[in-house]
Amino acid sequence: MRILLFTGKGGVGKSTVAAGTAALAAASGLRTLVLSTDPAHSLADAFGAVVGSEPTEVAERLFVQQVDAQLRFEQSWADIQKYLLSVLDVVGVDRVAAEELTVLPGAEEVLALLELRLHVLSDEWDVIVVDCAPTAETLRLLALPEALGWYMERVFPVQQRVMKALKPVLSRAAGVPMPGGSVFEAVERLHAELDEVQAMLSGPDASVRIVLTPEAVVLAEARRSYTTLSLFGYRVDGVVANRVFPSDGADDWRAGWVMAQDEVLLQVAQSFAGLPVWRSEYRSAEPLGVDALRLLAQEVYAGSDPLQPPAGAGPFRVVRTTEGAVLHLSLPNVSRAEVDLSRNGDELVVTVGSYRRLLTLPAGLSRHRVAGARVEQGELQVRFTETAHHEVPPRQEHA
Numbered sequence: 334m335r336i337l338l339f340t341g342k343g344g345v346g347k348s349t350v351a352a353g354t355a356a357l358a359a360a361s362g363l364r365t366l367v368l369s370t371d372p373a374h375s376l377a378d379a380f381g382a383v384v385g386s387e388p389t390e391v392a393e394r395l396f397v398q399q400v401d402a403q404l405r406f407e408q409s410w411a412d413i414q415k416y417l418l419s420v421l422d423v424v425g426v427d428r429v430a431a432e433e434l435t436v437l438p439g440a441e442e443v444l445a446l447l448e449l450r451l452h453v454l455s456d457e458w459d460v461i462v463v464d465c466a467p468t469a470e471t472l473r474l475l476a477l478p479e480a481l482g483w484y485m486e487r488v489f490p491v492q493q494r495v496m497k498a499l500k501p502v503l504s505r506a507a508g509v510p511m512p513g514g515s516v517f518e519a520v521e522r523l524h525a526e527l528d529e530v531q532a533m534l535s536g537p538d539a540s541v542r543i544v545l546t547p548e549a550v551v552l553a554e555a556r557r558s559y560t561t562l563s564l565f566g567y568r569v570d571g572v573v574a575n576r577v578f579p580s581d582g583a584d585d586w587r588a589g590w591v592m593a594q595d596e597v598l599l600q601v602a603q604s605f606a607g608l609p610v611w612r613s614e615y616r617s618a619e620p621l622g623v624d625a626l627r628l629l630a631q632e633v634y635a636g637s638d639p640l641q642p643p644a645g646a647g648p649f650r651v652v653r654t655t656e657g658a659v660l661h662l663s664l665p666n667v668s669r670a671e672v673d674l675s676r677n678g679d680e681l682v683v684t685v686g687s688y689r690r691l692l693t694l695p696a697g698l699s700r701h702r703v704a705g706a707r708v709e710q711g712e713l714q715v716r717f718t719e720t721a722h723h724e725v726p727p728r729q730e731h732a
């Protein structure tokens with residue numbers, strides 16, 4: 334089963350290209366689902382169809398779903414929220430304010446991801462296309478399972494133990510209710526499910542496509558998201574340059590735009606060297622409805638297979654050498670100076686701009702020390718050497 338995610342800056346055509354790609358897949362005979370993680374839900378508008386919170390068939394083999402966040406929220410967050418509400422009640426926070434406080438930020442998108450998990454496990458689909466929210470939210474979302482995982486593994490067990498120990502004292506003294514077992518279970522379940530989602534999305538059958546329009550500001554954001562997606566281990570397997578002005582019959586205004594876009598398209602090719610850059614013309618009308626969307630996708634992929642699995646070994650791998658090993662992490666469009674690297678026990682902490690990834694080192698590397706690091710050809714390479722038997726690798730080091 335193939336999973337395709339579409340992301341990019343606001344308004345560039347993510348929903349249009351995602352919907353078109355899905356329509357093309359369905360027309361080629363595959364059971365296709367397109368779902369959106371964006372609460373704005375413009376898929377229904379693009380297809381010109383009434384779409385419910387369950388998969389709705391809009392053409393043969395083509396299903397569209399706009400996840401009902403509220404419903405899913407109640408199913409997976411309700412236990413946790415109930416507890417939080419009871420705490421806030423004791424503290425004296427009014428009910429309406431409390432409800433707002435216990436809403437998980439980004440919950441809607443997270444729950445759309447949980448929905449994706451169910452669909453992957455259901456075995457009902459050949460292709461699942463995900464229409465993501467604009468870049469920043471999507472990146473936050475895709476980084477979340479790992480961040481939450483870290484929290485769950487380190488902080489949560491400690492907190493749970495502390496809470497258990499304090500239980501008799503706390504509940505008597507302050508009247509603060511203690512979380513029952515079901516709260517911990519709910520958090521643990523959520524963690525396990527998000528972990529699975531992350532494994533699905535960074536696996537060999539999933540890839541992310543960046544949609545952009547040929548404009549300098551849009552390209553700058555697309556380049557950054559390419560870096561960040563790679564940092565978190567997601568495979569980017571192509572770029573769609575949308576709303577490219579056709580060059581024929583040009584008046585001065587259009588000729589100006591064509592020239593400006595050509596310049597940016599050149600930079601797109603350089604920024605995403607090695608990846609296909611598909612193009613889609615700026616049409617004279619909005620591509621709405623299954624047929625228009627499918628035609629747009631046909632033009633975009635121009636005969637190449639839109640579902641081809643991503644090539645290469647993936648953004649993260651470890652290669653053994655005679656001295657130890659080299660860890661390779663794909664990190665396009667950055668220089669060594671922009672990457673901050675440190676070691677914390679069996680974790681490698683990689684920071685690029687405001688994004689940080691905590692990479693758990695494979696077991697075989699935990700007794701190695703970092704000997705050096707460089708960025709070459711869009712890849713971070715960290716060299717590890719074996720420590721002598723009497724030497725203990727430092728808990729903390731900064732490369």
Ligand SMILES: Nc1ncnc2c1ncn2[C@@H]1O[C@H](COP(=O)(O)OP(=O)(O)OP(=O)(O)O)[C@@H](O)[C@H]1O
Nearest residue numbers: 343344345346347348349576614615616618619620
């Ligand atoms: N190639 C194109 N030619 C003409 N109009 C287009 C083209 N691509 C998209 N559009 C139109 O541009 C508008 C924005 O497209 P779309 O909703 O797909 O963008 P989006 O990136 O999903 O936006 P958002 O960030 O709000 O989710 C829509 O009205 C769509 O029909």
Ligand SMILES: [Mg+2]
Nearest residue numbers: 347348371375
């Ligand atoms: Mg959209």
